[in-house]
Amino acid sequence: MNRDRIRSGAIVIPFVGLFLLLALVSPPFLSGTNLTNILDQQSTFLIMAAAGTLVFVAGGIDLSVGAVHALAGVTAAQVTVSAGPVAGMIAGITVGLVAGLANGIIVTAFRINALIATLAVSFVVSGITGLLTGGNLIVILDQADFAALARTDIVGIASSTWIMVVVVVVFGVLLARTAFGRYVYAVGGNPEAARLAGVPVRPVRLATFVMSGGAAGLAGVLIASRVLSAQASSGQDIAFTVLAGIVVGGTSIAGGEGAVWRTVVGVLFIALIGNGFNLLGLDALWRQIALGGLILGAVGLDAALRSGRR
Numbered sequence: 308m309n310r311d312r313i314r315s316g317a318i319v320i321p322f323v324g325l326f327l328l329l330a331l332v333s334p335p336f337l338s339g340t341n342l343t344n345i346l347d348q349q350s351t352f353l354i355m356a357a358a359g360t361l362v363f364v365a366g367g368i369d370l371s372v373g374a375v376h377a378l379a380g381v382t383a384a385q386v387t388v389s390a391g392p393v394a395g396m397i398a399g400i401t402v403g404l405v406a407g408l409a410n411g412i413i414v415t416a417f418r419i420n421a422l423i424a425t426l427a428v429s430f431v432v433s434g435i436t437g438l439l440t441g442g443n444l445i446v447i448l449d450q451a452d453f454a455a456l457a458r459t460d461i462v463g464i465a466s467s468t469w470i471m472v473v474v475v476v477v478f479g480v481l482l483a484r485t486a487f488g489r490y491v492y493a494v495g496g497n498p499e500a501a502r503l504a505g506v507p508v509r510p511v512r513l514a515t516f517v518m519s520g521g522a523a524g525l526a527g528v529l530i531a532s533r534v535l536s537a538q539a540s541s542g543q544d545i546a547f548t549v550l551a552g553i554v555v556g557g558t559s560i561a562g563g564e565g566a567v568w569r570t571v572v573g574v575l576f577i578a579l580i581g582n583g584f585n586l587l588g589l590d591a592l593w594r595q596i597a598l599g600g601l602i603l604g605a606v607g608l609d610a611a612l613r614s615g616r617r
Contacts, residue, residue: 317557317605317608318555318556318557318569318572318573318576318605319572321576322572322575322576322579325576325579325580325583326579328583329579329582329583329586332587333583333586333587335586336582336583336586339463341582341586343463343464343465343468345575345578345579345582346464346468346471347464347465347467347468348578349471349574349575349578350465350467350468350470350471350529351376351467351471351526351527351529351530352526352545352548352549352552352574352578353471353474353475353552353570353571353574353575354470354471354474354475354522354525354526354529355372355376355519355522355523355526355545355549356549356552356553356556356570356571356573356574357474357475357478357479357522357567357570357571358474358478358515358518358519358521358522358523359372359519359522359549359550359553359570360478360482360553360556360558360565360566360567360569360570361478361481361482361491361515361518361519361567362421362515362516362518362519363495363553363558363559363560363562363565364482364491364492364495364515364558364559364562364563364564364565365491365494365495365511365512365515365562366421366494366495366498366512366561366562366563367414367421367512367515367516367562368421368422368425368550368560369407369410369421369425369516369519369520369546370422370425370426370429370546370550371406371410371425371426371428371429371432371520371523371546372519372520372522372523372526372545372546372549373429373523373542373543373544373545373546373547373549374428374429374430374432374433374436374542374546375402375403375406375407375429375432375520375523375524375527375542376403376523376524376526376527376530376541376542376545377432377433377436377527377537377538377539377540377541377542378402378406378432378433378435378436378439378527378542379399379400379402379403379523379524379525379526379527379528379531380399380527380528380530380531380537380541381436381439381440381445381527381531381537381538381539382395382398382399382402382439383395383396383398383399383453383527383528383531383532383537384445384447384531384536384537385439385445385537386398386399387447387450387453388445388447388450391452392450392452392453392456393452395450395453395528396453396456396528399524399525399527399528399531400521400524400525400528401524402524402527403520403521403522403523403524403525403527404517404520404521404524405520406428406432406520406523406524407516407517407518407519407520407521407523407524408513408516408517408520409428409520410424410425410428410516410519410520411512411513411514411515411516411517412513413428414512414513414516415509415510415512415513416509429546433539433542436539436542437539439539440537440538440539442539443538444536444537444538445536445537445538446535446536447531447535447536447537448535448536450535453531453532453535454532454533454535455532456470456528456529456532457470457529457530457532457533458532458533467529467532467533470525470529474522474525475567475571478518478522478567479566479567479568482566482567483566483567487511487514490506490507490511491511491515492563492564493506494506494508494511494512494562495561495562495563495564496562496563496564497563527541527542548574548577549574551573551577551598551601551602552570552573552574552576552577553565553570553573554573554602554605554606554609555573555576555577555601555602555605556569556570556571556572556573556574556576556605557569557573557605557608557609558570558573559609560606560609561609576601577598577601580594580597580598581594
């Protein structure tokens, strides 16, 4: 078995095992309501994680997705109240794209480490969101058209889930089946060699950050549509959940390796853990311990595979 298969199986095997275990010990787990709820609840995380995978593979990291998600939701809610739902949706996604562009410019043009740059941007964005809301909850209960974006039932599945499926497939195909995707792998694997081979390293990295910001913006709009409200604190812990899904899914933190489908399995694996703890009535603190162990294990496996290759 080669290293790529080991990396893939490292998440697929425990995911299948956990799924079967929960199906055996908790009869409600396999109910259609429970499974569709898991997909709906994870739809926004999957959108952000799919785009974040491209950032990771290109050798970067985006810690600002939670803050951008919150600002996009607040912007969409405020613009919807004053100018209508279509304008609100466009404004929220645009905010995400602009934030992603800012991240990309800071990282590529000013050569600032992506972790530091996106962390700093997250603080700035969080502050802006707090100023816009004044610490208050923005409620938009009378906007049925805005609510329809995420809440429309299509063959028993919420529209937010269908949007997630489309976005994930687009990012998956973009990374795995296009020239741009090959450039992303090349930039993350060896940027200097990629540059000498004619790959536009900086524009490729910039594009991945813009995609990540746009995905966070879309996710923020979908959350605001689902709950018909928005607030500055809604982005807390989101970046951790997104990054955890990417890492647990087997995408290398060093860049150059990863796949969107693995990220999907990683995010859903973490979701199954949370769902299982809820169904079985277990202490949520053990869930945090389990997640920490998973992340350490995933990073350790990545380091071992890279060491073995060298």
